[in-house]
Amino acid sequence: MSLNDLDDEVAALLDDADQRYTSSRRRLISALQAGDGPLTITQIVATDASLPQSTVYRNLTILEEAGVVTRIVTSDDFARYELAEKLTGHHHHLICTACGDVVDFSLDAAVEATLDKALDGAAVSAGFTADSHRLDLLGTCRDCAKA
Amino acid sequence: MSLNDLDDEVAALLDDADQRYTSSRRRLISALQAGDGPLTITQIVATDASLPQSTVYRNLTILEEAGVVTRIVTSDDFARYELAEKLTGHHHHLICTACGDVVDFSLDAAVEATLDKALDGAAVSAGFTADSHRLDLLGTCRDCAKA
DNA sequence: AGCAATAGTGAGAATCAGTATCATTTGCGA
């Protein structure tokens, strides 16, 4: 998805949610788009100092409700946000248990298909209605392995 | 793993960590063993009112450090704990996004093998050292679907 | 353009899950 298409799609989603696409929200989208994985509030504020913390919190919540971003919770005390899969495509996360950093990765379509089929079976037999799956790899990133 | 074997294994893990297997800790293990998925602190205290909240928090941390229990974070504001996979076997979670409840499920060995292989490839190409994977299904549980 | 009415902003206060403190109790070893 090109930058302009992304922008158009975000605008449409916000419009559907009766929300304006303000300059704070544009800056947030831009910050998230620049990262190679979900970002913490601290990381966002560090990236764009013109964004006050309270505005970041409030607007990320609104963007999440509008389906523009997704909130990711790992094991550390900091929530992370990324653009919704609707905008970036389905993918997974490498989570470093040493430094907390999270980066994206993808699996090939065949593996995803196998997985979806197996998960669908499990959901059905538990009377569970599945919306999506979440698959993370936990371990140590290159930087932390070096140190 | 039988109840006695579980008890022995927990005792051994605590011994390795130079921790005693006290009655509070026995009650915690018992509460976790009784659940069909990871439990919140509130659920544990509700199950066994003889356990003060501060003792539950402290001992769950100690049990986690000893490798006896695992802390699970979903998307709500409450951490959940379950017996470590070392004791219960590898499995996954159905997470209800409506009520927050979490229940266990398993995939068959062939799917796990396919998955592990694909994940290993992804880890290697990212320079990431993987310890384990975490796979959750997000959706709506039977009870919430009814309501 | 002028003028409400409505939406968004941002500094600071409040909330609350989780952690730290510490006086008291427990249980292991000599």
Next chain:
DNA sequence: TCGCAAATGATACTGATTCTCACTATTGCT
């Protein structure tokens, strides 16, 4: 049995996140 280190549990504290509210920006209308 005694002494001591570990554990307990009531309570205070911490800090990420949420709430408040006076102020500013934008929209829609004439």
